[in-house]
Amino acid sequence: MIRYSITVSGRVQGVGFRYFVQLTACRLNLTGWCKNLMDGNVQIEVQGVEKDINSFISMIKVGNNFSRADNMNLTNVPIIHDEKKFKIKY
Structure with a gap:
C-alpha cells in the first residue's frame, strides 16, 4: 500500500477532470481525494496497491478527451489507514 500526492498542471479545470x-x-x-488549486492546477492524493496506482497515473496522463495533463509532480506521503473512498474536495 502506497500513497502519493500528485499536482497536475495543464488544462485540468473546467473540463470535468x-x-x-x-x-x-x-x-x-x-x-x-482531489481538488482544484487557486493556481489552475489540480491536487490529488491517491492511495492503494502500487500496480493500481501506476494504472491510475497512466490513465490520468491520457485524460478524458477534454482535459490535458501537461505535467505531474508526484510525492510519496504517509498512508491514511481508515480512508474508505475517493472524494472530490471543494
Whole structure:
C-alpha cells in the first residue's frame, strides 16, 4: 500500500477532470481525494496497491478527451489507514 500526492498542471479545470479522476480511482479501488488549486492546477492524493496506482497515473496522463495533463509532480506521503473512498474536495 502506497500513497502519493500528485499536482497536475495543464488544462485540468473546467473540463470535468476531477470527476474523471474520481471515476478512474473508484474503478481501480483506490482511495483519496482531489481538488482544484487557486493556481489552475489540480491536487490529488491517491492511495492503494502500487500496480493500481501506476494504472491510475497512466490513465490520468491520457485524460478524458477534454482535459490535458501537461505535467505531474508526484510525492510519496504517509498512508491514511481508515480512508474508505475517493472524494472530490471543494
